[in-house]
Amino acid sequence: MTSRSDTAAHTVLITGASLAGPTLAYWLHRYGFAVTLVEKAHAPRGGGYPIDVRGTAIEVVRRMGILPTLQAAHIDTGRFTFLDADGAEVAVLRPSAVAGSVEGQDLEVGRGNLTAALYETVRDDVEFVFDDSVDTLDQHERGVDVTFRSGRQRTFDVVVGADGMHSGTRRALLGPEEQFHRYLGYSFAVFTMPNTLGLSRELLMWNTPGRAAALYATGGADDDLHAFLNFHQPEQPLHLRRDPDAQRDLVARTYADAGWEVGTIVKAMHQADDLFFDTAGQIRMPRWSSGRVALVGDSAYAPSFLTGQGSSLALVGAYMLARSLATHGDHVDAFAAYERDTREFVTLNQALVDKGGARLFPTTAEALERRNAMLRGLVAMPATTPQPAHSALVLPEPAPTS
Numbered sequence: 001m002t003s004r005s006d007t008a009a010h011t012v013l014i015t016g017a018s019l020a021g022p023t024l025a026y027w028l029h030r031y032g033f034a035v036t037l038v039e040k041a042h043a044p045r046g047g048g049y050p051i052d053v054r055g056t057a058i059e060v061v062r063r064m065g066i067l068p069t070l071q072a073a074h075i076d077t078g079r080f081t082f083l084d085a086d087g088a089e090v091a092v093l094r095p096s097a098v099a100g101s102v103e104g105q106d107l108e109v110g111r112g113n114l115t116a117a118l119y120e121t122v123r124d125d126v127e128f129v130f131d132d133s134v135d136t137l138d139q140h141e142r143g144v145d146v147t148f149r150s151g152r153q154r155t156f157d158v159v160v161g162a163d164g165m166h167s168g169t170r171r172a173l174l175g176p177e178e179q180f181h182r183y184l185g186y187s188f189a190v191f192t193m194p195n196t197l198g199l200s201r202e203l204l205m206w207n208t209p210g211r212a213a214a215l216y217a218t219g220g221a222d223d224d225l226h227a228f229l230n231f232h233q234p235e236q237p238l239h240l241r242r243d244p245d246a247q248r249d250l251v252a253r254t255y256a257d258a259g260w261e262v263g264t265i266v267k268a269m270h271q272a273d274d275l276f277f278d279t280a281g282q283i284r285m286p287r288w289s290s291g292r293v294a295l296v297g298d299s300a301y302a303p304s305f306l307t308g309q310g311s312s313l314a315l316v317g318a319y320m321l322a323r324s325l326a327t328h329g330d331h332v333d334a335f336a337a338y339e340r341d342t343r344e345f346v347t348l349n350q351a352l353v354d355k356g357g358a359r360l361f362p363t364t365a366e367a368l369e370r371r372n373a374m375l376r377g378l379v380a381m382p383a384t385t386p387q388p389a390h391s392a393l394v395l396p397e398p399a400p401t402s
């Protein structure tokens, strides 16, 4: 346990048990804090699309002792094949060429594999409260009074929102999401579907201007596919957020005349029981805390899937926040240090969106032609350059424990 002053935070409530939440809980427990995690789902969420752990974030999971587990779960995708409107091949690439990942080092794992590995590291050490969420937060000089949806009331020294892009903690603390949300011009649907094409460890991506359809085989020919439909929407369709039928209708209309296998994919979407629909956007906030409440991961600085860096920012941000709380006398200094030491890394990675979005999902015929020429150029290149933003933060040593 670290030697913190009597005025330092001792009890911490974390909302959200996905990536940032359990990572923060692991480190805070190690530094001697009493941690409670509240998660609205009834268990850690399994399944889900593949996500990346790269650069600085690799060091976080290594220090947590879960790197070997994640290496064993690594999805070793053989190739990305880009297709034109009729399904003809545009380019076949190594995945690292597209993502700027470092082969043999960076990892891509199923989201459920990562959440399970993180949960295992802390499940016996901190208090988990599933099937509940925060209803109200009331800050005062001595702590934060929390009323849970279940009706229970408790007081914590500090509360941290790790409850994702559409964070309720952020809303309760600082108001509606719209003021912090930077809409990036796309809507998307992800779901799993039967592997009727017999694909194995590969990704196929079909594009026309403003529309993309991808099939991702993270396993073998007998395993289901991750389907991904991403399309340009100049105006954010906010009214669709809680209406799955309207979401399906919009997707079906958007892809009505599409070639290749897109008709089959849209049909599968109608049958999917795990459809996830959202808009591509970032969270950009002038400050990541207010009083005794701070935010971490997507709730504070979601970079969007277009960067592929959301998981890595969540892991690194949680590590940095825990370390700041362990090394500073009170939460005000700790939150200031967390932000000072982490913001540049976040900014650099959020900035990748302008490159990535334009590159993979062009909205005009000219931009698509430019992208295809660029992809053909990558095929000819002997090696790929890692993305500097992924490793832009050199992780400080953990705070001392005794």
Ligand SMILES: Cc1cc2nc3c(=O)[nH]c(=O)nc-3n(C[C@H](O)[C@H](O)[C@H](O)COP(=O)(O)OP(=O)(O)OC[C@H]3O[C@@H](n4cnc5c(N)ncnc54)[C@H](O)[C@@H]3O)c2cc1C
Pocket: 015, 016, 017, 018, 019, 020, 021, 038, 039, 040, 041, 045, 049, 050, 051, 052, 053, 132, 133, 134, 162, 163, 164, 165, 167, 168, 169, 190, 278, 296, 297, 298, 299, 302, 303, 304, 305, 307, 308, 309, 310, 311, 312, 314
């Ligand atoms: C389609 C898609 C593809 C992606 N691809 C990639 C990729 O390739 N690479 C990558 O790095 N990232 C990717 N991401 C982003 C990545 O999934 C997120 O950045 C990452 O999960 C953020 O972690 P987090 O812990 O901050 O939040 P989340 O993972 O969003 O977790 C928030 C948690 O809080 C819980 N919760 C929500 N509200 C409450 C509440 N009120 N009370 C209690 N609990 C609550 C939720 O149930 C959830 O468990 C992708 C995201 C999407 C949607």
